[in-house]
Amino acid sequence: MTHRFDPTSLREYDIRGIVGKTLGPADADAIGRGFATLLRRAGGTRVAVGRDGRASSPALEAALVEGLAACGIDVVRVGLGPTPMLYYAEATLEVDGGIQITGSHNPAEYNGFKMVFQHRPFFGDDIQTLGTMAAEGDWDIADAPGTVTDADIEDDYVGRLMAGYAGGAYRIGWDAGNGASGPVIEKLVKLLPGEHHLLFTDVDGNFPNHHPDPTEEKNLADLKALVAEKQLDFGLAFDGDGDRIGAIDGQGRVIWGDQLLSILAEPVLKEHPGATIIADVKASQALYDRIAQLGGEPLMWKTGHSLIKTKMKETGAPLAGEMSGHIFFAHDYYGFDDAQYAAVRLIRAVHMIGKSMTQLRSDMPAMVNTPEMRFQVDESRKFAVIDEVLDRLEAEGADVNRTDGARVNTADGWWLLRASNTQDVLVARAEARDQAGLDRLMAMIDAQLAASRLERGPQAGH
Template sequence: MDFDSIFKAYDIRGVAPDQINSEVGRLVGIGFAEFAGVDRIAVGHDCRVSSPDIRDGVIDGITSRGVAVDYLGEVATDMVYYYSGAESVPGLMITASHNTGEWNGIKMCLAGAAPVGVDTGLLTIKSIAMDPPFDERRRGDARTVDVLPGYVDHLFSIVSAGQFKPLRVVADGGNGMAGVALHGVFDRIESDLIGLYLDPDGTFPNHPADPLRPENLVDLVALMKDEASDIGVAFDGDADRAFFIDDQRVPLPGSTTTAIIATWFLRRYPGASIVHNLICSKAVPEAIIAAGGTPIRTKVGHSYIKQVMKESGAVFGGEHSGHYYFRDNFRADSGMLAMLVL
């Protein structure tokens, strides 16, 4: 197995089943269980065709080390982050995010949704997976957990359901994981949801779930015109990223969205610190300063953003790529929460 080719800076990613499969999942599960050193780990996955096979391997590997599994089912990545934070357990998500359907991968976090990357344990997990222990242990149990109700409650503990105007919102799930939670979220607010490609389908039959590419926004913009909607939102495959279309049918760059959300938080927390990565446009720190906040510039990448947010106490962090991080969301990114704030 060529682990060198699939272990990246922040996650594991490769083409299934050639590079990532049940056996790779089993070995990574062993490595993560050994590294985390806990008695319970949460596991979720996206809707890709290869995800159930990798899931079975991951759960087999984790439980073989005597560690129990809380199985969250087919969920968005930020739902795993929520559960990790709320339950103080490590989490593992099987997904290749915005990549096309033949790809898959694994993201991991420690308790409290703390990031796992090359500087925070991923290389150790790789080392264990390449040379796993073989001592016999009593196998851990696996139980199924319905994470959705608690997740939706958590979102509305950060953003009040009573503050929403009766807007018409078109949401393109890209046949990824956003559709799992969108109806439950919109049931709580006055705005109307007009759904596009919300049914999870790991073959991604309509377009790749990558809203960073303009051609994947064409159907969303067309439906916004037909429905006379107020705002559009497009999610990536695992729904941790979101991109927005304004009422003039113009896509908002990630930097613009970062500035808008930062301003919203500074109205709630005057003088607060806001983190942005070094690729964000200069409009971001300018907007933060104009709103009375303190901009903090950092390297690109979620582990850097989260670490700087932790050190500085920042209430929000944004990246040009559509990742938005929230202090009250365990400093984790959430496309759904970004949508509610915007």
């Protein structure tokens, strides 16, 4: 028996595709067999499996579980919930790995798999290995299949989110976007002090109200309306599988991922002076300056949740975050990205700093920046273009950070051009102190693209 995956589905950080076109139950079965075989060869015996609220998730779960059991692995199904609840299961139950079936923040027709192998992220070459094993039928089918049991861990997980909570009572709006976080948030707010107003906590894989990606400002419209109508202190929003957070202040202004990190870092650095705080290359210079000002050691690292988690373990950083709203706490927590936990820690941070969320947002330096710009480029060219850009910048003697693509510092601010690890797109971003400076930075990006025979075409979707 062999299996061939659609090559577009085996991505850098996870496996993802369009159900019925590039992903289906046969893929789920093959993932189960490959993962189980690798785990047994490494001495493992049990895997936790969770799923999000998409219509296709139960069928993919059934096939995945069948594949895992066929190769002799015992499966613990934790059921419907956010991805961090599966990560929590993997960290706390007696299991050797975990797999969440989720399309993350993609549209409803997508689904996929996020994996943890013996408490470390399973990504990059690991995922390619599953493809090779399937093509060769390199699976260890067991004489006796593994057992399948169910574990209800939702209450334990919510209890863990609240453990050690020491925050004030605020009036907060919560938008779960019909994603997998809804039931957890309903239970969480019953335990939190204050007044809580909930939007779209019923899980619906068709996302009838708005797309659950809190990094796109248009998806925060309902939350802004709620905060304005009820005159709430602030609002929190979650992506489809609950591993990314969005926030707005009492005036409806967005608090972006790097700005959230600057708030969350303050109490952490009070407890751990001089600690390393990691952010990705898309984060504002204002964040790195703020971490240093608070006595921390700012570290710029590559974009991608698996890469950040790996770097945190290596450096012992208590906190990390990405522009995309992934926030990772190793301080008093497990080091994985958890939007529900980030929400609890954010409420606590606001309380400990002693200013309102609106004041904290107002205190931040005013920067003019672009959103993340993404444009299509041929897959075979995307990394080559970045190499060409780096060579030209080097020849010009520019101030370049090569951590992930090219991040160039100038007197006006900085600009970034990097290749996406997950799609055939280039990603650009720029930040300056004023619009004239931003225009000069954008002209530099356009000049580099032109020199590689490209232009900033129409924006590519996620």
